[in-house]
Amino acid sequence: xxxxxxxxxxxxxxxxxxxxxxxxxxxxxxxxxxxxxxxxxxxxxxxxxxxxxxxxxxxxxxxxxxxxxxxxxxxxxxxxxxxxxxxxxxxxxxxxxxxxxxxxxxxxxxxxxxxxxxxxxxxxxxxxxxxxxxxxxxxxxxxxxxxxxxxxxxxxxxxxxxxxxxxxxxxxxxxxxxxxxxxxxxxxxxxxxxxxxxxxxxxxxxxxxxxxxxxxxxxxxxxxxxxxxxxxxxxxxxxxxxxxxxxxxxxxxxxxxxxxx
Numbered sequence: 001x002x003x004x005x006x007x008x009x010x011x012x013x014x015x016x017x018x019x020x021x022x023x024x025x026x027x028x029x030x031x032x033x034x035x036x037x038x039x040x041x042x043x044x045x046x047x048x049x050x051x052x053x054x055x056x057x058x059x060x061x062x063x064x065x066x067x068x069x070x071x072x073x074x075x076x077x078x079x080x081x082x083x084x085x086x087x088x089x090x091x092x093x094x095x096x097x098x099x100x101x102x103x104x105x106x107x108x109x110x111x112x113x114x115x116x117x118x119x120x121x122x123x124x125x126x127x128x129x130x131x132x133x134x135x136x137x138x139x140x141x142x143x144x145x146x147x148x149x150x151x152x153x154x155x156x157x158x159x160x161x162x163x164x165x166x167x168x169x170x171x172x173x174x175x176x177x178x179x180x181x182x183x184x185x186x187x188x189x190x191x192x193x194x195x196x197x198x199x200x201x202x203x204x205x206x207x208x209x210x211x212x213x214x215x216x217x218x219x220x221x222x223x224x225x226x227x228x229x230x231x232x233x234x235x236x237x238x239x240x241x242x243x244x245x246x247x248x249x250x251x252x253x254x255x256x257x258x259x260x261x
Contacts, residue, residue: 015053015064015078022050056103061110071118073137073230076108076164081194083154097156104160105167112138112171112182120178138175139229140168140184144245147186148252152201161186165241172239181238185225188245190217212247 012029016022029048053064055078065071080103082096119136145154146161168184175182189195189207198207208216225244228234243249 011047015051055107058110062114065114076140081157085153100156105163136180138182142184142186169239183229184241186243188248212251
């Protein structure tokens with residue numbers, strides 16, 4: 001997603017808990033940019049920078065925003081997953097639920113609230129009025145598991161994504177008078193470090209075949225939705241949860257043929 005905004009010439013700041021992950025991401029984004037000079041000296045590669053931070057707590061969110069001087073688009077993309085079968089008694093259930101909800105739900109809320117002053121720039125300082133050119137954008141990243149529970153014991157994750165979808169609508173109403181739109185993308189199955197765990201239940205090939213468009217998603221699919229919500233074209237869109245899933249949710253049907261067997 002950051003790569004897509006970088007390619008459009010936007011100044012991009014990414015954040016992660018570890019500096020090594022930040023450096024790796026900056027290098028990847030910059031090397032794919034048409035204007036890249038492949039120089040990541042001093043935490044600055046063209047228009048891509050990073051800040052090491054932890055958005056799983058309110059304090060971490062506020063510290064991250066305090067190190068930023070200007071902001072037009074906030075993408076809440078940090079997330080984690082946890083799950084175990086109901087019959088398993090590992091003693092880690094409290095830890096798992098807390099970890100997932102802290103990062104996936106509380107983090108986007110606290111970060112968005114902290115960022116609101118930076119995203120709010122009236123077009124007319126005298127009247128406080130806003131226009132489409134002064135509209136800040138918040139884009140949350142949910143999941144189709146927040147729309148349709150998946151066949152895996154990821155109760156905390158699925159619930160957290162349903163919560164971020166609802167939080168998107170709640171914040172959209174609250175932030176609209178301040179000239180800020182709040183939208184959400186709900187990705188389908190995309191190969192990533194997090195989704196590797198799904199291979200315990202089905203191969204990526206099997207998951208792709210179950211999707212109407214017969215393929216898994218990629219970062220380019222997500223970038224398009226983020227760029228739309230960030231652009232002038234999306235300036236009158238707020239409170240929307242957009243599935244980007246190859247038809248996985250919309251393609252669900254009641255299996256009438258099997259019911260008659």
